[in-house]
Amino acid sequence: AQKITQTQPGMFVQEKEAVTLDCTYDTSDQSYGLFWYKQPSSGEMIFLIYQGSYDEQNATEGRYSLNFQKARKSANLVISASQLGDSAMYFCAMQTGANSKLTFGKGITLSVRP
Amino acid sequence: GAGVSQTPSNKVTEKGKYVELRCDPISGHTALYWYRQSLGQGPEFLIYFQGTGAADDSGLPNDRFFAVRPEGSVSTLKIQRTERGDSAVYLCASSFSGGVTDTQYFGPGTRLTVL
Numbered sequence: 001a002q003k004i005t006q007t008q009p010g011m012f013v014q015e016k017e018a019v020t021l022d023c024t025y026d027t028s029d030q031s032y033g034l035f036w037y038k039q040p041s042s043g044e045m046i047f048l049i050y051q052g053s054y055d056e057q058n059a060t061e062g063r064y065s066l067n068f069q070k071a072r073k074s075a076n077l078v079i080s081a082s083q084l085g086d087s088a089m090y091f092c093a094m095q096t097g098a099n100s101k102l103t104f105g106k107g108i109t110l111s112v113r114p
Numbered sequence: 115g116a117g118v119s120q121t122p123s124n125k126v127t128e129k130g131k132y133v134e135l136r137c138d139p140i141s142g143h144t145a146l147y148w149y150r151q152s153l154g155q156g157p158e159f160l161i162y163f164q165g166t167g168a169a170d171d172s173g174l175p176n177d178r179f180f181a182v183r184p185e186g187s188v189s190t191l192k193i194q195r196t197e198r199g200d201s202a203v204y205l206c207a208s209s210f211s212g213g214v215t216d217t218q219y220f221g222p223g224t225r226l227t228v229l
Binding site: 004017026029032033035037043044045046047050091093095096098099100101102104105106107 | 131145147149154155156157158159162164169170173191203205207209214215216217218219220222223225
């Protein structure tokens with residue numbers, strides 16, 4: 001079975017600073033993908049970044065980067081130069097080679113202060 | 115191109131009624147997924163279609179829930195004899211082929227309220 005753990009309470013960050021959102025995962029599959037999604041108060045689920053289990057480099061997408069530590073089974077999201085529009089719920093999710101569904105964590109609420 | 119669309123955006127119904135929720139995936143995506151999200155929680159998987167067939171329906175909570183995708187494009191999630199506990203946001207997602215590296219893109223969801 002797959003499991004995603006997001007245990008941080010609500011996070012606060014000052015505008016223009018960087019913030020790290022934690023995610024640990026558990027799976028016995030060797031082939032898997034890790035995803036981060038953003039869900040603003042409007043409710044839409046927006047894809048941010050992807051990391052494959054065989055990728056040797058950490059993924060980056062603009063201000064988003066993923067700190068992938070395979071041995072520790074962690075896939076933390078780093079947001080640089082936070083903006084007010086980054087205030088939202090952030091979900092870490094995993095998809096494995098054994099099945100195609102996404103398993104989500106409980107999410108982390110991020111609030112960006114001006 | 116157009117993203118995933120879902121209709122209706124909101125649905126209010128009475129306990130015991132039947133509802134249908136519709137999902138129109140991104141054109142060319144063969145994989146389609148339904149998830150359910152309760153307040154304050156992450157989405158939970160319901161069912162996965164590859165083409166016209168349900169490849170994995172292990173997340174459907176009981177036999178009141180059923181989904182179809184007859185032509186391999188639009189999908190309909192059907193809930194019979196609705197209960198108050200069915201109230202949630204129902205999210206649909208699609209991906210190119212359902213592979214482990216494929217990103218799932220989500221629709222805006224249907225908020226179902228059962229009174």
